[in-house]
Amino acid sequence: MSGDLLNLTLRIWRQAGPNAKGAFRDYQLQGVSTHMSFLEMLDVLNEKLLQAGEEPVAFDHDCREGICGMCSLMINGQAHGPDKATTTCQLHMRRFKNGDTIVIEPWRASAFPVLRDLVVDRSALDRIIQSGGFVSVNTGNAPDGNAIPIPGHVQEVAMDGAACIGCGACVASCKNASAMLFVAAKVSQLSLLPQGHPERASRVIDMVAQMDKEGFGSCTNTSECEAACPAEVSVTHIARLNREYFKAMLITEK
Amino acid sequence: MVRVAGETLNSKVPDGPIQEKWDRHRFNLKLVNPANKRKFSVIVVGTGLAGGAAAASLAELGYNVKAFCFQDSPRRAHSIAAQGGINAAKNYANDGDSIWRLFYDTVKGGEWRAREANVYRLAQVANSIIDQCVAQGVPFAREYGGTLANRSFGGAQVSRTFYCRGQTGQQLLLGAYQALMRQVGLGRVKMFARREMMDLIVIDGVARGIVVRNMVTGQFEVHTADAVCVCTGGYGNVYYLSTNAKGCNVTAAWRCHRRGALFANPCFTQIHPTCIPVSGDYQSKLTLMSESLRNDGRVWVPKNAKDTRKVTDIPDEDRDYYLERRYPSFGNLVPRDIASRAAKERCDAGFGVGESGLAVYLDFRDAIRRDGEDVVRKKYGNLFHMYEKITADNPYQVPMRIYPAVHYTMGGLWVDYNLMSNIPGLYVLGEANFSDHGANRLGASALMQGLSDGYFVIPYTIGDHLATAHLPKIADDHPACLAAKKDAEDRMTSLLNVNGRRSVDSFHRDLGHIMWDYCGMARNRSGLQGAIQKIRDLREEFWKNVRVPGSGNTLNQSLEMAGRVADFMEFGELLALDALEREESCGGHFREEYQEVDGEAKRNDEQYAYVAAWQFTGYGEEPVLHKEPLSFENVKPSKRSYK
Amino acid sequence: MFLNALTRILSLPAVGLSRIPGLGPLVRACSTSVGQKIVMAITGLSLCGFLVVHLGGNLLLYAGEEKFNAYAHALHSQGALLKVAEVGLFSLFAAHLGLAVSTGAMSRMARSQSYAMKESKQGIFALPAGGASSWMGVTGVLIGIFVITHLLDLRLKMNPLVKYPAPVAAAEGMTPELNEFEVVRTVLSSPINAVVYFIGIFALGIHLTHGLRSAFHSLGLNGRRWDSLLKCGSLLFGWVIAAGFISLIFWSFAVPR
CATH class of the missing domain: 1.10.1060.10 (Alpha-helical ferredoxin)
Structure with missing residues (x-):
């Protein structure tokens, strides 16, 4: 029951700490099930990074059912991704197409300083x-x-x-x-x-x-x-x- | 056989008729004079309904409060995800409700494994909770005329549940959060977000502080106080997949346990009947569909196993509305444990639906025909929306597919009537304690208990300890503080130093599988014995082969999880041991060896009418069992029937 | 740094005003982000009122030379009253502009690092990048340039590129007077002016379609019942005003000399 599988390029903002200089990095991710939620897709990426000896991408999340307000992410330039009335944790990969490049950035506002990668201080x-x-x-x-x-x-x-x-x-x-x-x-x-x-x-x-x-x-x-x-x-x-x-x-x- | 402590536990329940116990007790409690309150400081860990309410209320009284949460804001605590509602015996519906009935329903719902006096107090103060929340600006649903609206929940035949659409927990939590923020603004509460409690500081047998890790800088901090309130929620995530938030954990409670606090009834876990089924092995969490949906939704499976017709084409005569069939008087609104087991029974018998065969239908067809889609949308719109987001199915057109999932944990740290653990000065509130729900919690009672503990119990009972205990000033560099801090630091360092090959998450998943398979909806002796060994093996592998990347002095989410999973690995064994020792079926704890002919739970009041509170004796050592006998003078134990 | 200094300078008038006894609390309330927007809305709406009157007067051009000149004459003979109105109008304009720059700078500072990619989640717009609301700054600048040209042309009558008609005495012995009708026609039919005016007024149209609604919104005059009406009304208002003025450009070429 894995649905269709997607191969994606993820362009993710990486920043080691509040005062570090950040930059985008590209990651290839194969075989992403369309039934996955967006954050589960990032879990899979993190597991892969861990196996490769790299540090996982830090992102805020908690309830994963759209109510706690902890998850964030600018996904392809849209807050919480392309769907309306949806949080990032409710966004599912069926919304994306095979071969897509997905740009993931933290919330950007002077009042929300970046703490690490995609985590900001609200x-x-x-x-x-x-x-x-x-x-x-x-x-x-x-x-x-x-x-x-x-x-x-x-x-x-x-x-x-x-x-x-x-x-x-x-x-x-x-x-x-x-x-x-x-x-x-x-x-x-x-x-x-x-x-x-x-x-x-x-x-x-x-x-x-x-x-x-x-x-x-x-x-x-x-x-x-x-x-x-x-x-x-x-x-x-x-x-x-x-x-x-x-x-x-x-x-x-x- | 486990070692059993000779003396039974003293719950400190006051004398007198049950209706008067709380009043008398409040009169007998020592008070702290208003001018002296500012001389005392209290630590509150966790900012959900219990913690948020406690921190705000204690600060209003004049105590110096320090509040801690691991999320980025106190508003994120997982109480926020509670959907359905909160009970109170206001009897606004004029349908025969009373404090006594709420008390009765809760004791019966908990299958006579809760402490009567606590439950009565809960039912008593529930009405004040509603009033308090309304005054805070919580927008409870109202009738057109402006009065508060009610709906029905499982295990009750009256309408006593107050709600805010499908997001009652959110609104109640925001009410408490706002009260807390007000105190922060007034300077009476110091708020520490993104801090995780790593240890409890006990000096001369009294709880005097905590060690926390600043999750942004990685620094360990010592905070001392005159009392510590642990309000850190339940341990459902020991199952990996649950309706809990990803961050929910047992660490704070487990660290207190390791410092001497007794852990009571860990095997009492609630499997909620209506959750969205698992869709794949990458799944990170399960989403609850509120119990309130069973007000209007009907649960069924096809009468013919593997019926291949389109679900909407299956006629009524080929549908098995098994809850209505088995429990005609409560129907779809039987309590959670019963609904969950009934779903499992149907699926195990091969009637399950969906690709995995592990789901049943929750159908709104009849409600939509009766009331119209708009009425249904108004009541449950956000839940339907949530369901559609996750499954891509439209529940207005096809029935929801649901399956039970781990949701709430009735067990927790043992507390007396004052909500104080066996360590003086350590109070435990909300889901983190064990006291009010017995073996099964009724819907809309968790919000009630969390707020009751925080708003209306702890403000009175904590004063007694502060007024009577000897509490010399403790410096942050007291040897006990430094030792606890070093322990916590060493633990993090050793996690970072294992440097194995497997991720924390993969261990957590494996642990979850063991727990779900052997300590889930049905348990048996050999399964539990096997599970204990499996958990030990997994724990051993964890400490040899886990890989925690990065360093300890930055924001490091893998490290945070590693600490929590390490504690779950120890705690899981205790849960299984408790389940093994309780040789009866009651509430959420169903032992296959102990069931009636019709498959209903078979309780054993003669031998097991007690609270099982476990004492930590050392890592890998057999814990000692302390018993608190339960007596029921007002609601006589009987067969718990919803037929 | 620059933005900080800019907001500092722009707040000077408010600081000055707040020193006037009795005005302090009100000026301070007007100095927050919301307060500034309220003042912007009031000045904006007042300028809209001016536009309506101004267009009304100008449409008299269609009524013929005589009527228009009579109107112009009546207006110009108001003396001190006209001066007061002009100063008032200028203050409205300056306040509106100053607040736009001040709130704009505040917003610029609020996002020190911009996004690598930014997409709107709103529906399809007639304009790119989020509709008219995203073009308020640009259209504001265009309107500013246009207004300067316009004042140079017709208030000061000093545009070197325009050949103004000489004053004519209505009758023997009377002071020679400018034929305002002829002046307007000349100014508008100059090809460069026609282009500048067209762009300026078009920008004004866009500015108004968002501005009117936004002003109502900033004043809190918005409700479920009439939000869509306000949206349509705002669009209509903007384009009617713009069409009215633009029509005069075409008129200037078409009217027989």
Whole structure:
């Protein structure tokens, strides 16, 4: 049950460490089953490199089912590869043809320094959440879950934003390396839900300030992030962030 | 025969009627005064539901918290992959639910191998979890009128599962993560990502710190504290293929075990019935399809083995809906262990489908006819999408093919009612401990337990230790710290120095095959005895022939895996030994020698109503068995029937 | 380094403004990436408003010499008001341009190493490299060049390549006046100008198709219900404005002298 077999050329970014100079290297890989996932294909490559006495390619991955957001990779110039609504770990080799050359690069953004090969440091996204991406409610303070009704459709839109997996594909695919979709997904979710209302003004101001501080670019409403987002977070959330910011800027305190 | 310790373990369950135990206990626990809390520091290892919730809640109380995770961000912990939902006895559905019923269902679901008092407490605090999560902005599914929605899960006849589409774990984890990030921002938690716990530091019999490896620089670091909470999840990856994330491992728990912590019930592993089947030998992991799908999907195989018709052309009379046939009252919603064994039974009998013959159908045809495709899409859209991504089949048109896979581990480090292990100051939370699920966990209960431990148990119980124990200040260069650090460094160096010919992954795969074949859905004496020998041989070969490329002072993923697999090699043997010693069938542990005529599990309460907690006695040495007898005063043990 | 210095220099006006008592907090809020985009949107939309009025006036060319000259005359006799409007318009333009450069520099700095290969994941575009949004910089520069030429031609009437008609007195004893209608016709029908104007206005069309929608987006004026309407409306607006102005180039050649 191995399906068709592919012979591929892989052009992979290799970089020994954060301060080392990186470069592309070409590898030939024969007999890749079309049923393999993209990361399994890299596993096979790594096994081959190990046998040849070379160091395996480092890449981030964990759950391998599209939810943890750990996997990344720019595959032929597209974040998470050619499919929409798909993470690299969900991408399967049936998407490629025999004889293809596949270019694999790490996410590139000044705020995401390369640690090794295809592994980058995305802690900037954590720091943005630290600056305000939460509801300040200590454990034990909560009223009954049904105390505040939330209309089904509002909850649905909040959930659309909350679905963000924090992988950074929006930043990677944006021509400005902007993190607006990531920030907007959280701002939007928490501004839609009544629980997030008390802090909505300070939240958006603080998160945008942190985003700028981390060195992300500015949004030009190109919508490439939406196309690249594996969780299909829509740019309408960015509009909501802008609206929240505009409101916070003009009519709210702080 | 294994050596059995003379004294039984003291679970420290408080006296009194079960409904009042937790309240009384909380009153009796010593408190740390608010001003003194900032003088204490707590280490939390792992940032999933249990760890994230604990770290945030302890920091809110005023403790100095250091949190550690091996991923690049605390948000990546594998709790994020939980799909279906979280249970709570809110009785919003008005269908007769109560704390008592949730308690009853969980004890029965765990086949009377869990500690009653812990389970009752879990059922009690579950309602607060829902409230807390809603307050954090977790977007639980709601009805049009704005109230919280529920769905049904296996092992229950009421609708008590709260959910966020098919990604409940993600949303609950992000809630805890955000609470944690808030504390990091406030400076009350110091977060250490890309750090892997390599050892526990025990000084004068008390847990006082950990050794971690910085996975980017390769440096080993010593961190000391007044208490250590290990929240590092389960050990399912000992089977190599499982629904766990690739990074999930037993190392933190195993290192604690080697320092004296007892490991309880390792043979209680959960094989989840609905996963996408294996497609080839390169396969690196298995993907779960949520149990919630069994709300609307019907499980079947063809009545005629090797039916060659197109699956959609097979008429109802030629389909064997074997769960509905065998268990008419619970039907497709029988608990996981039962559904898994039933699938295995059909496949072993030759009725399996797909190229490998190791799959059964999960069919949504009737639900789509009844409710329409849109309704089904709204409930399960992301799961169907995930299935199609992996298999290239459209489950709206053809039935899903599913097969059981390793999913959750009920066993774990032994803890008392306070969630403290037998090493004072070492607390174990979430899947990493053994306490609440017995021999089988019901769906939507893992999220409940992780959050319960983190939000609502540890904040109270840890204070008792901090207030009463003698905790002198420990310097980072204390001899015990330096010794533990050197041990960890030496271990990594020896892995790098083997310089053999086989990859870490190939050893892990081999170990997985042994575990799955002999300690999987069905186990027997000779198989387990053989498995123990096979694991020993493999372990010996591992230390002679593994090849770990690169160096120890850079990011080196092979080295990380090598350390984890080395621990799995030791742990696997304990799992098999535990399975061998438990001569009964219960929950996820099915011994072929002990079954009813109809193939149902045959439990032995007289001899095995105890927790088997194992004590490490040395590498390659036979461990010592400590028993904690289980008594059931409120839910009387009976035959666990879902017929 | 250069980009850093550039953003430093471009932030000087904002620093100056924030010193004005009472303006500080607002200017600071406007100085973040999102704030700058909001100001860009407001200035952009204001300039769009100007374009509509400007096109409206210019279309009077079709109404004939008399009507157009009357309009031109009325406009020019506004005196101080006209000066204020001109200064305002210039400020809008300068702010829009300055912010474009400033946010652009920020984005350039955000990716210090570019990709070896980069492909869009969006559908098919009328333009390569990600549609109009990827061409805002280029079209912006073209529009800038065009505007300078345009001001030289018709505001200052100093383009050496154009032979302006001499002022004519409407009647005996009156001050000689320029026939604005004739001036416009002359300017537009100069072949070099025709090409420059065509390119400039075409670039303006492209700029507007993304710019209008983007401005609404930056102001948060976007919702599921009317997002597609906004997309179409933006396209339509851009090309209607462009077509209106471009038609005047053709008109200048066709109109009988």
